[in-house]
Amino acid sequence: MRHAVFVPPLAMLASAVLAQRPDPNLLPTPPILTATPAALLIAGMDANGDARVTRAELTAAAARLAVAADDDKDGTISFIELADWARTWLGDQSAVPGRFDFDRNADDKVSPTEFTAELARRFGTFDKNSDGIVERSELLLIAERQDRGERQQGTRMPPTPAERRRR
Ligand SMILES: [Ca+2]
Ligand SMILES: [Ca+2]
Ligand SMILES: [Ca+2]
DSSP: OHHHHOOOHHHHHHHHHHHHSOOGGGSOOOOEEEOOHHHHHHHTTOSSSSSEEEHHHHHHHHHHHHHHHOTTOSSSEEHHHHHHHHHHHTSSTTOSSOHHHHOTTOSSEEOHHHHHHHHHHHHHHHOTTOSSEEEHHHHOEEEOOSOTTHHHHHTOOOOOHHHHHHO
């Protein structure tokens, strides 16, 4: 009965590797990194393509955006114009910064000065080390995980055709 207990070396190796492989549920989960609409806007102000946005790049871009946002060229940005601008540049008209962030004197419109000042304020909050340059790392946020089961959900096998039909 010797052949019954013989284990080929390759199979032994494979079982040893399997035994050492850590349980994926016990692995540390990497942080979820995310960026806000304002972060996307600031990132897009990088004029020289070095992935860093300087104060000078911010100032120039904010001035251009203020002109572009004033659709009817009457010198102020109405809330309707601001909503259109936000949809294009922030991805959604309800994104932050919104009308109440821009309209500091509450006269229901946004002056070019209020507009550029708000973008400069945002730049300042992103520039965590206050060196006058916003780098990509300063634009990222670490998102809170919703629940501990997320990792399993994220790696779940795709649904079978039968499961898909039931949905
Ligand atoms: Ca740059
Ligand atoms: Ca206008
Ligand atoms: Ca910085």
